[in-house]
Amino acid sequence: MIAKTDKIDIQALLEESHINEVLDKLDQDLVGLVPVKQRIREIAAYLLITKARLQLGIEAAKPSLHMCFTGNPGTGKTTVAMKMADILHRLGYIRQNHVVSVTRDDLVGQYIGHTAPKTKEVIKKAMGGVLFIDEAYYLYKPENERDYGQESIEILLQTMENHRDDLVVILAGYYDRMGTFFKSNPGMSSRIAHHVDFPDYNENELLEITKLMADAMHYNLDEAAFSAMKDYIEKRKQQPHFANARSIRNALDRARLRQANRLFNDAIMHKKETTAEDLSLITEADIRASRVFEGGLNGEQVAKKP
């Protein structure tokens, strides 16, 4: 019997699980995303309290942990999924701290009878950890009624129900397309306990991300380069296929390419000396040379400058 006066030390439970470290790291590593961080904290608190309830015997069944992350590309869904796995692992809800990241290709086969073994194979690999399905809405293609995606969804649903202790499934995708996906697969929707929406980054946040990424790659951007980057972000946001942090990463990668070219030319053609500082400095010119400033992906620029 459970006495009403039975006590449990939540503080001790928290300290022993070390989830605070993960949450703090989440705060540090990820710029912006305030609502997401808030949700993750809420989920972590809920999981911790449920653990306490389980220990006291108030609760018998483990809670449903399947989640859905919605948001535009490059808003950090995969990164947060990794952190989520860490939190779940520390609280003892999953046995292995690993995330198996898959897309439609890994789950759905090309001919009859190919899908089930493929999906099962993936599920077996993810067992004990987190199965992260990116662009999950692709699994369901309403325009083709013979599509094998449905078979895969059914196997997933079955596993999500029967192996709740062994596997946590996280679905990810665009907000509106995931909405249609859930509408046509109510079984999936009802099995997902937590929906987390990832907002787009604003310009200041993107600039901060630029700095973090450059630091991580051991590059420096000077003042002028930063203001060029600011213009770049403003312009890039208006153009198609903008992918938040991923676009920033690509922009930096291309700036590195131009910087390398510039240094190479300076050293070989002009016989200039190269210092350690030069090697890690990205200048305004490296960023301003981007095609984004010339109208970007729109217009004929694409054909002329691939």
Add this chain to the structure above:
Amino acid sequence: MMTNLNGIVTQGQFSFLPPLTDVQITAQIKYALGKGWAISVEYTDDPHPRNTYWEMFGAPMFDLKDPAGILMEINNCRKTFPNHYIRVMAFSSVRGVESPTMSYIVNRPKNEPGFGIVRQETDGRNIRYTIHSYATDKPEGERY
């Protein structure tokens, strides 16, 4: 019948012990996964000790991290072949080893008739002995 305490086929590891429970099987799989071995599930209805090549139940499972997936496959196999011998094998791909490192039976028929001894009279009234499984008198698939 061969001299054997429980009257059951004894092959591989743990076969003189009572049948392994799922928890014990999970612990064994965990050990094998920890060593980086690939695990496979095989079945047969021919219990002769020299029958080393059993049928594979699905492909060997590489890159798994957790025993739950393998246990799921074992249970699938048990459901499909409830009256067959099923064994779990671990394979080490380490260069120079490249062979099975563990093998143990996780499922057996309810009734194992065992082996009889067959005497063959040869030249000079010599006798050759061989063992013969009573079960294999029937065709494959109908033995247990």
